[in-house]
Amino acid sequence: MRRRQFLLLLCGGPATGKTSTARALLRILPPDYKAAHIQTDAIRMMVYNRRHSRRESRMVYEMLRNCSKIALTNGYSVIADATFTKRKDRQVFAKLAHETGSSFLSARLHCSLRVAILRNSHRSGSKFVPRERLISIHNNYEDDDYSLVLDTSDMKPEAIASLLLRELGLEAPVSPRGTVTG
Numbered sequence: 645m646r647r648r649q650f651l652l653l654l655c656g657g658p659a660t661g662k663t664s665t666a667r668a669l670l671r672i673l674p675p676d677y678k679a680a681h682i683q684t685d686a687i688r689m690m691v692y693n694r695r696h697s698r699r700e701s702r703m704v705y706e707m708l709r710n711c712s713k714i715a716l717t718n719g720y721s722v723i724a725d726a727t728f729t730k731r732k733d734r735q736v737f738a739k740l741a742h743e744t745g746s747s748f749l750s751a752r753l754h755c756s757l758r759v760a761i762l763r764n765s766h767r768s769g770s771k772f773v774p775r776e777r778l779i780s781i782h783n784n785y786e787d788d789d790y791s792l793v794l795d796t797s798d799m800k801p802e803a804i805a806s807l808l809l810r811e812l813g814l815e816a817p818v819s820p821r822g823t824v825t826g
């Protein structure tokens with residue numbers, strides 16, 4: 645049976661665990677499952693390598709949407725990994741899922757500011773997010789009532805990935821004898 649493709653948003657401030665969770669999820673997707681992990685961080689690196697303006701940030705989200713659309717229309721599921729601070733950006737992606745006949749799931753990853761600052765302090769080079777920027781994103785996240793909120797201070801990326809796999813309906817069914825049927 646062909647499984648319906650999904651569009652999963654992994655939202656949250658810097659160092660909340662989006663990329664680690666995306667990678668953990670990719671590792672447990674069913675064999676041969678076609679999925680693309682698309683990150684604004686990677687797009688940003690391709691476009692420029694300095695602090696970005698609001699207009700450039702818009703462009704990066706537009707590129708994320710366009711890349712996601714291409715992947716979805718080619719039969720790939722998409723893990724869109726971005727802060728998605730603005731509710732409106734998440735809504736644009738919900739619409740894209742609808743237009744491409746994909747199931748949609750938005751997950752907000754969250755941890756305390758203290759934990760995010762500590763994790764960020766272990767980063768170097770372009771991966772390090774300036775402290776003021778990290779705090780600003782942390783404090784300005786626009787909540788909604790349709791996202792799954794997951795605290796990454798309590799759960800490892802592997803545990804979050806298993807939970808997301810279940811939410812996406814992709815967990816392998818277990819036969820009556822208890823063996824996984826694939």
Ligand SMILES: Nc1ncnc2c1ncn2[C@@H]1O[C@H](COP(=O)(O)OP(=O)(O)O)[C@@H](O)[C@H]1O
Nearest residue numbers: 658659660661662663664665763796799800801
């Ligand atoms: N659920 C988690 N529990 C503990 N540490 C985590 C978790 N998720 C990520 N980390 C650690 O936090 C740091 C930032 O994670 P990352 O996935 O790059 O965050 P983001 O993509 O949201 O910026 C990494 O060092 C990673 O190992």
Ligand SMILES: [Mg+2]
Nearest residue numbers: 662663685725
């Ligand atoms: Mg990341």
